[in-house]
Amino acid sequence: MPPEDEQPLCSFDAHWLRQSFVWANAARIRGNRPFGAIIVTADGRILAEAFSNTQETGDSTGHAEMNAVRQIGTARLPADVIAAATLYSSAEPCAMCASAICSAGVRRVVYGLDWQRLQHIRPDLRPIHLSCHDIFASATEPVECAGPCLVDEALAVYEDSWLSAADNASSSNTDL
Ligand SMILES: [Zn+2]
Numbered sequence: 607m608p609p610e611d612e613q614p615l616c617s618f619d620a621h622w623l624r625q626s627f628v629w630a631n632a633a634r635i636r637g638n639r640p641f642g643a644i645i646v647t648a649d650g651r652i653l654a655e656a657f658s659n660t661q662e663t664g665d666s667t668g669h670a671e672m673n674a675v676r677q678i679g680t681a682r683l684p685a686d687v688i689a690a691a692t693l694y695s696s697a698e699p700c701a702m703c704a705s706a707i708c709s710a711g712v713r714r715v716v717y718g719l720d721w722q723r724l725q726h727i728r729p730d731l732r733p734i735h736l737s738c739h740d741i742f743a744s745a746t747e748p749v750e751c752a753g754p755c756l757v758d759e760a761l762a763v764y765e766d767s768w769l770s771a772a773d774n775a776s777s778s779n780t781d782l
Pocket residue numbers: 669670671672699700701702703704782
């Protein structure tokens with residue numbers, strides 16, 4: 607299956623998606639997989655900022671999107687605030703994260719690199735082959751989803767960090 611076409615973004619979305627790339631790089635610097643996520647209100651208020659911390663915690667559910675969703679949950683934000691926010695993720699949410707996003711009540715997602723392109727770099731990853739678009743389409747409440755976006759910039763985050771022998775040597779198969 608060919609990679610999905612890149613989708614255009616407005617300057618607001620592009621700005622916040624790039625912030626998820628910043629968090630992805632922060633994850634990598636700390637020895638984690640290079641994934642970042644941020645949740646932002648429509649008027650630009652940050653509700654959550656997170657990165658994948660699976661490597662430093664040993665918790666295989668510590669994906670960036672999961673950690674971001676946990677932040678808005680523990681903050682006990684009003685449902686209408688969450689529903690009006692957008693989650694920006696440096697890469698396409700996996701099945702676990704997409705389901706958590708639905709459960710949390712987030713209704714809009716923008717992501718950078720899609721899994722088809724990511725698998726060219728790391729074909730050993732992703733234990734469940736389900737598109738986040740399919741999961742969001744099956745959600746009880748609709749979730750708008752844009753991606754892949756800013757593909758060249760998103761790809762640079764992963765190419766730089768995942769082509770190193772050190773990262774490959776310390777990797778397990780399925781936790782991101
Ligand atoms: Zn995930």
